[in-house]
Amino acid sequence: MHRVAEFYRSTPGKKFVTTVTGAVLFAYVVLHTLGNLQIYFGTRMLNAYAGLLHSVPGLVWAVRFVIALSGTLHVVAAVQLTIRNWGSRPIRYMVQRYREADWAGRTMIWSGTGVAAFAVYHVLHLALGSVHPDFVPGDVYHNVMAGLLVLPVSIIYIAAVVLLGLHLYHGLWSFFQTLGWSHPLYDSWRRAFATAFAVGVVAGNVSIPVTVLLRLIS
């Protein structure tokens, strides 16, 4: 077997794939969040930004391709690992108390499933507009405002972002460990980094539906 195939068959190899693809998806989430926050600068700014992204030939499709590829690899490797992990303890403990393993870490497969389902909905809602009540192609500002004024939709958005935050809270920390990036000089910053970005992504993205619902911007 080729060494790379053997690497992917190993558990640390699959974990490496989830980590690297997770980092790509995380980078996209950060850029996407920064893009979203331009809603606070008004209609012209947000629509101009969207126009700018679409004006670069091939940019949108290149990003979609990278995200789809990373997302697929991330999900496939994670599901394979999870199935393996579920099978590793056929008889469960009668009593099990965790000292360190936190809730965010133990529910990665579920927060991930939630985020993946939301990603599909989100594309249909605000990118393609097929589940949007009043979709105007190109008018991003209008689409966001009209879309998020529907209360159940806003709740879905908020819930999904919170799930993403939980996923990042564990994933961003785990990233360093899986790649072997551990060093006494920097270890204490890994937790801080993960917490800061998880909180930042949640705060930035939750603020938008909340602001829209409270009609602080219109």
Place this chain on the structure above:
Amino acid sequence: MRLTLHIWRQRNRNDRGRFVKYEINDVSPDMSFLEMLDVLNQRLIEHGEEPVAFEHDCREGICGCCGMVINGVANGPEKGTTVCQLHLRHFRDGDVIYIEPWRSRAFPAIKDLVVDRSALDRIMQAGGFISVRAGSAPEANTVLIPKETAELAMDAAGCIGCGACVASCPNGAAALFVAAKISHLGLLPQGQPERHRRARAMVRQMDREGFGACSNHRECEAVCPKRISIRFIALANRDFLKESLAPSEATSGKAKNAKK
């Protein structure tokens, strides 16, 4: 002290197993957990019942035999302690205690609290040899090792192979054990020639044994009787990644091409 024990009883590998409740009221807080089981077993023997099988050897916290899950925590409530070094003073009079064996697909049940941990031995064997002169004893200090390096290697070598890391891991992963074994030789000059090959061989055997995958939950580190740090998992991951993706030109099997 009075204690209520719920102990996992299982006659053999094919028996389904069940919890059996035992009331015990003549133990002292100065007794170790294993001595409490000794008292219980003596009573069972006197009543003509089968004593509870549990593994134990040195009873001084260095052999790694006596692992069991006590009230949901591998090796019990005290940190950095094996079960033999856990004393009843850490429990309260009247406590209800659940005692279970290590549970893992890779550790088949033998009897009661005893499981077969030879999967860990097979991982060690897969690691193979290190290149040392096997002739007469070498002159002392022929190979100089910085004190800090020796101590870090000793931190990893502190692993007694009890399997608490596997037992406590939400995924049933053996990552901490394997990482300790990879690191302890990999940090020392004597372990360098086979360092990366060893990491790959041990990980391959670990996967064959049916352990889960490491999700960096840090539960292993919290229950390890030798307080082995998950930093070694990161070190071992580095060795494994290096050997898997960018092995040494000399050992990657394509060295002969260099002659052309």
